[in-house]
Amino acid sequence: MSGGEILQEPKRRVGGFVDINYPEELICRPVAGVVPSGGSAQWSTPGTTVGTADVDANLDFATYEPRMAGKIDGLDSKGIVEFGITVGVKTSQTTANAKVKLQARNKGGTFVQIDDGGIYGTGFAITTTEIEKTFAGYFPTEANFNAVPFDLRLVFQSDNATALAIARVKNSSYVRMSVLSGI
Numbered sequence: 001m002s003g004g005e006i007l008q009e010p011k012r013r014v015g016g017f018v019d020i021n022y023p024e025e026l027i028c029r030p031v032a033g034v035v036p037s038g039g040s041a042q043w044s045t046p047g048t049t050v051g052t053a054d055v056d057a058n059l060d061f062a063t064y065e066p067r068m069a070g071k072i073d074g075l076d077s078k079g080i081v082e083f084g085i086t087v088g089v090k091t092s093q094t095t096a097n098a099k100v101k102l103q104a105r106n107k108g109g110t111f112v113q114i115d116d117g118g119i120y121g122t123g124f125a126i127t128t129t130e131i132e133k134t135f136a137g138y139f140p141t142e143a144n145f146n147a148v149p150f151d152l153r154l155v156f157q158s159d160n161a162t163a164l165a166i167a168r169v170k171n172s173s174y175v176r177m178s179v180l181s182g183i
Contacts (some may be wrong), residue, residue, distance in 0.1 A: 007152075023074060023178035030062030030152055032173040034147075042171035043088060047154070053161040058153050061169045063107060065149040070146065072141050074180030079141040081177045083114065086170040087154060090130040096160035097123040100167065102135045107149040114139040126158075126165065148179050 031044045073079030081104075092105050098134075100120040103111040115121070115135045116156030122135070152175065158165035 003144070007085065008165040010024070021075050023180045024068065025176065025178050026066055026068075026148065028062065028064040028150075028175040029171070030064070030173055031169050033166045040161045044169040046144075046166050046168040047156070049156065049165045051161055051164060053148060054157055056155050056157050057165070058155055059166075059167055059169070060151065060153045062152040063149065064152070064175070065107070068179060068181040069148050070179045070181035072146050072179055075141065076146055077140070077142050079146060079177070081114070081141060081145075081175060082141045083135060083137065083139065083175045085135040085152075085154075085173040085175075087133050087135070087167055088130045088170060089126050089133065089156065089167045091126050091128055091156075091158065091160070092164040092166060093128065094160070094163045095125060095127050096158045096163040096165065096177075098126045098167075099157050099163045100124045103153050103155055104139075104145045105151050106145060106147045107151055110144045111151075111153065112142060112144045114145065123159065130166075132170065148177070 031042055044061045047057055049057040073083060085102055087100055101113050102115045104114050105111045120133060154167055154168045156165055
């Protein structure tokens with residue numbers, strides 16, 4: 001390179017492909033749809049426990065498949081995923097205790113828990129009035145969740161067989177990561 005040349009960023013080609021591989025930030029918004037009348041929040045379709053105490057119910061609420069695929073932070077493990085998932089939980093009748101976990105996986109793979117368990121994993125009281133709980137933090141990726149595309153699900157249960165737990169995910173929820181395509 002001679003003294004007067006200026007380095008330029010790589011040029012993008014049509015379709016989102018780039019001349020040089022570099023990470024791109026992606027944000028998954030797992031709940032989408034038409035804004036309800038009155039301006040209230042959008043929610044995923046709710047899931048319900050099956051009527052047996054302390055048995056997991058799954059709410060598969062998103063498969064994230066953007067136009068690009070690749071490793072999160074370009075790494076097999078220890079890439080960083082930021083998440084903020086707000087969940088609404090209530091019972092069908094009376095009161096109960098609920099447990100809620102957030103899980104992710106490379107599309108079609110084996111799910112891993114991405115929250116630390118905390119109060120959501122040990123249980124909290126719920127009634128027929130919906131309460132919101134937010135999972136927020138950073139997750140270091142591992143072999144079963146380290147790439148785009150990926151799946152997200154909520155695993156929840158009630159300790160009362162007759163008071164079914166009902167859970168759903170709010171539209172303000174997100175998952176953010178940097179992806180290095182082609183890796």
